[in-house]
Amino acid sequence: DVKVTQSSRYLVKRTGEKVFLECVQDMDHENMFWYRQDPGLGLRLIYFSYDVKMKEKGDIPEGYSVSREKKERFSLILESASTNQTSMYLCASTPIRAGTDTQYFGPGTRLTVL
């Protein structure tokens, strides 16, 4: 059974804190993604990675960075959390030639920044 896991389901942080969101997949997928989901806005791509140590900006990368040191792990970093980063964060993965294959999503992390 394919699996994408995220380190926390719920997270509460204070403004200015450094926040790490971890995502791990066990499917040997090359591509990994971080999305942010807000009501009425759908899923917006923050960053994605198609290989170890490779990363590409998505639609809303400002205020975020990522790290991919190992194939199975993709981390999202909020260097200095702000209240407007309160959101649901979803990680996903696909094989390199996704084609018709769906993305596999993690359970999501609901982040609240106070």
Next chain:
Amino acid sequence: AQKITQTQPGMFVQEKEAVTLDCTYDTSDPSYGLFWYKQPSSGEMIFLIYQGSYDQQNATEGRYSLNFQKARKSANLVISASQLGDSAMYFCAMREISGGSYIPTFGRGTSLIVHP
């Protein structure tokens, strides 16, 4: 311009009735795939159904079917015999394949509430 448009922010349906969730898309790529996902209140995204641009028949998966009208660039999700557990957010997504992109575009979602 949005590549995926879901015009219904919210939908209500009576239990056991059928419901159609609208999705229109915009692409010039001849090869693409369309996906529907369900997101219950727990937050996880559940893949429901896939339709390829060259598929001749509409995709079906149990109570889910995709009404694919290529000329209209429409990919509506039909849920037959709605159940209370179908109450959730539903997202339409498209991946353009010819260009080698593996990044799908998502619509803004439709919230479905099933009444008993």
